[in-house]
Amino acid sequence: MKALVIVEHNNKSIKTSTFSTITAASQICESVDALIVGNQLQEAVDEIKKANDVKKVYVIDKDGLQNPIAENLSTHILEFLKTKDEYTHVLTPSSTFGKNLSPKIATKLDVQQISDIIKVFDSDTFERPIYAGNAIAKVKSNEKIKILTVRPTCFEPCGQTSNVEVENVNLESVDLSSVSFVAYDESKSDRPELTSAKVIISGGRGMQNGDNFKLLEGIADKLGAAMGASRAAVDAGFVPNDWQVGQTGKIVAPDLYVAVGISGATQHIAGIKDSKFIASINKDEEAPIFKFSDYGLVADLFEILPELEKKL
Amino acid sequence: MKALVCVKRVIDYNVKIRVKTDKSGVETENVKMSMNPFDEIAVEEAVKLKEKGVIDEIIVLSIGADTSQETIRTGLAMGGDRGVLVKTNGQEIDPLNVGKIIKSVFDKESPDMVILGKQAIDDDCNQTGQILSSLLDCHQATFASKVEVNDDKTINVTREVDGGLETIKISIPCVITTDLRLNEPRYASLPNIMKAKQKKIDILDINELNIDLKRRVETIEVNEPPERKPGVIVNDVDSLIDKLKNEANVI
Numbered sequence: 001m002k003a004l005v006i007v008e009h010n011n012k013s014i015k016t017s018t019f020s021t022i023t024a025a026s027q028i029c030e031s032v033d034a035l036i037v038g039n040q041l042q043e044a045v046d047e048i049k050k051a052n053d054v055k056k057v058y059v060i061d062k063d064g065l066q067n068p069i070a071e072n073l074s075t076h077i078l079e080f081l082k083t084k085d086e087y088t089h090v091l092t093p094s095s096t097f098g099k100n101l102s103p104k105i106a107t108k109l110d111v112q113q114i115s116d117i118i119k120v121f122d123s124d125t126f127e128r129p130i131y132a133g134n135a136i137a138k139v140k141s142n143e144k145i146k147i148l149t150v151r152p153t154c155f156e157p158c159g160q161t162s163n164v165e166v167e168n169v170n171l172e173s174v175d176l177s178s179v180s181f182v183a184y185d186e187s188k189s190d191r192p193e194l195t196s197a198k199v200i201i202s203g204g205r206g207m208q209n210g211d212n213f214k215l216l217e218g219i220a221d222k223l224g225a226a227m228g229a230s231r232a233a234v235d236a237g238f239v240p241n242d243w244q245v246g247q248t249g250k251i252v253a254p255d256l257y258v259a260v261g262i263s264g265a266t267q268h269i270a271g272i273k274d275s276k277f278i279a280s281i282n283k284d285e286e287a288p289i290f291k292f293s294d295y296g297l298v299a300d301l302f303e304i305l306p307e308l309e310k311k312l
Numbered sequence: 313m314k315a316l317v318c319v320k321r322v323i324d325y326n327v328k329i330r331v332k333t334d335k336s337g338v339e340t341e342n343v344k345m346s347m348n349p350f351d352e353i354a355v356e357e358a359v360k361l362k363e364k365g366v367i368d369e370i371i372v373l374s375i376g377a378d379t380s381q382e383t384i385r386t387g388l389a390m391g392g393d394r395g396v397l398v399k400t401n402g403q404e405i406d407p408l409n410v411g412k413i414i415k416s417v418f419d420k421e422s423p424d425m426v427i428l429g430k431q432a433i434d435d436d437c438n439q440t441g442q443i444l445s446s447l448l449d450c451h452q453a454t455f456a457s458k459v460e461v462n463d464d465k466t467i468n469v470t471r472e473v474d475g476g477l478e479t480i481k482i483s484i485p486c487v488i489t490t491d492l493r494l495n496e497p498r499y500a501s502l503p504n505i506m507k508a509k510q511k512k513i514d515i516l517d518i519n520e521l522n523i524d525l526k527r528r529v530e531t532i533e534v535n536e537p538p539e540r541k542p543g544v545i546v547n548d549v550d551s552l553i554d555k556l557k558n559e560a561n562v563i
C-alpha cells in the first residue's frame with residue numbers, strides 16, 4: 001500500500017496541516033509520497049522535502065497554478081495519478097483548501113471520499129465526527145482507492161529532519177480552467193495561526209464590540225496566543241470571518257484555549273473539544289461553556305481582563 | 313436565469329443529539345427536524361437574486377422520504393417557485409450518489425446555477441457541491457460569503473477561506489455553496505406559507521434514476537464522543553493563573 005499526500009502551501013511555505021496529514025498517511029501505509037502543485041515552488045519544495053515519513057516529493061510547478069483554483073489543481077493531480085497506479089490512498093488536509101479540492105479528485109475517480117478523519121483503524125476503516133462532533137462514526141470504505149481528508153488537529157505533525165528525493169513532473173499539456181482569480185484578501189497578523197497555535201484566546205458576543213477585543217490583545221501578546229472568536233462575535237462584525245472557531249469555522253486543538261464571553265454552544269464546542277486545557281470567563285454561572293472547561297471563572301470580563309493582563 | 317436550490321432535512325441545530333444504544337446511528341424518532349441551516353442561506357440567496365431580477369425561476373430540490381416535502385415547502389414559502397422531491401425510502405445515501413441524483417435533475421431542468429449549503433449539519437461531509445460541479449464539469453465556488461452576478465452573466469464569488477477572503481470569477485452553469493456570512497435567511501410570512509401550499513412539487517422515484525445506491529462507505533458504528541473530564545470553578549484571577557501555570561503547565 002502506498003499513500004499520496006496533497007501538499008497545502010502558499011507557494012512559499014508549507015502549511016502545518018500538511019505535516020499532520022503525512023502522519024495520518026504514515027499510520028495507514030508504509031510508503032508515503034507527497035505531491036505539491038503550484039508555481040515558483042522552490043522555497044516550498046525545500047521545506048516539504050524535509051518531511052520525515054515521506055519517500056519522495058513530486059512537484060508540478062507551472063505558470064497558472066499559483067492560485068489554488070480547485071479546477072486546475074484537480075485536473076493536474078488526476079493527470080499525475082493516471083501515470084501512477086500504485087497509490088491506494090490519497091490524503092489532503094481537511095482545511096478549506098482540501099475541502100474545496102479533494103472531492104473533485106474523488107468524483108473523477110468515481111470514488112466516495114471520506115471527509116475529516118480523526119483516527120485510523122486500518123487501511124480502510126476510520127473514525128470521523130458527525131453532528132458537530134456530538135457523535136463519532138466509525139466508517140469503512142469499500143472503494144478501490146481511498147480518498148480521505150484529514151483533520152489536522154488530530155494528528156501530530158511529522159518531524160522535519162529529512163532530505164528526501166524530489167522529482168519534477170511536467171504537465172504543460174494539461175489545460176487550465178477558465179475560472180479566473182480576482183483577489184485574495186489575506187488577513188495579516190503577527191500572531192500565530194489559529195489552527196497551529198499553542199495558546200488561543202477567543203472572545204464572544206459578551207465582548208460587546210470590536211474595540212473591546214483590545215482587552216484580549218494584551219493578554220494574547222503576553223501568552224504568545226492566537227486570537228479567535230465565536231460565530232456571534234464574527235457575525236456582529238467585531239472581528240474578521242477567519243477568526244471563527246467551531247463546527248463551521250476552524251477546528252483548533254491548542255494546549256490552552258481561553259473562552260471569554262462565549263456561552264459554549266454545541267457548534268462552538270465542536271471546534272475546541274480537542275484542546276488540552278480549556279479555561280473560560282463568563283458572568284453567567286449556568287453558561288454551558290463551564291461544563292467543558294477545566295478552569296472556569298464566573299466574573300464580569302470587563303473587570304477581570306485588565307487584572308489578568310497585569311498579573312500575567 | 314434559472315436556479316436550482318438543494319435543501320436537506322436534518323435534525324434541528326438546537327436539538328441535543330442522542331446516539332442510539334445499539335450504536336447504529338443517531339436517534340431521529342420524535343426529534344425536531346428542520347432545513348439544514350446552510351441550505352436556508354442557499355434559498356435566501358436565490359430569492360435575493362430573484363428580487364434583483366437576475367433569476368426568474370427557483371426550483372427547490374430535496375432528496376429524501378415523503379417528509380422532505382415539508383422542507384421543500386419551507387423553501388417555497390421563502391420564495392421558491394416550485395419543488396422537486398426525489399423520493400427515497402429514507403435510507404442513507406452516499407454524497408457521491410446525492411451528486412449523481414442532483415445531476416439527473418439538473419439534466420432535466422437545465423438551470424444556470426445550483427446553490428446549496430457548504431455542508432449538512434448532520435454528516436458534516438462538506439462535499440456535495442464539489443461532487444456535483446465535478447460531475448457536471450462546470451465551475452464551482454464553495455464557501456461563498458458574497459455573490460455578485462455581472463452584466464455578462466459571469467459571477468464574482470467571494471469565498472471564506474482559512475487565511476482570509478478569496479474572490480473568483482466563474483461562468484454559468486455553475487455550482488455555488490453557501491457559507492454563514494452570505495446572508496440572513498428570512499422567516500416565511502404566514503401569507504407566503506399559505507401560498508406555498510399551492511405551489512407544485514414534482515415527485516420522482518429514486519429507483520427510476522438508474523443510480524446504483526449500494527453504500528460505498530459503510531457506517532460500522534456510531535459512538536458518543538469521549539467526554540472531557542469535569543473541571544473546577546476558580547475564585548479569582550490569582551488562582552486561575554496559578555492553575556494554568558502550576559497544574560496545567562500551559563503558560
Ligand SMILES: Cc1cc2nc3c(=O)[nH]c(=O)nc-3n(C[C@H](O)[C@H](O)[C@H](O)COP(=O)(O)OP(=O)(O)OC[C@H]3O[C@@H](n4cnc5c(N)ncnc54)[C@H](O)[C@@H]3O)c2cc1C
Nearest residue numbers: 204205206230231232246247248249261262263268283301
Ligand atoms: C449552522 C450553524 C453553524 C454554526 N457554527 C458555529 C461555529 O462554527 N462557531 C460558533 O462559535 N458558533 C457557531 N454557530 C452559532 C452558535 O449556535 C452560537 O449562536 C454562537 O456560538 C454563540 O456565540 P457566543 O457564545 O459568543 O454568544 P452568546 O451565546 O450570546 O453568549 C454570550 C456569552 O457572553 C456572556 N457574557 C456577556 N457579557 C459578559 C460579561 N460582561 N462578562 C462575562 N461574560 C459575559 C454571556 O453570559 C453569554 O454566555 C453556528 C450556528 C449554526 C446554526
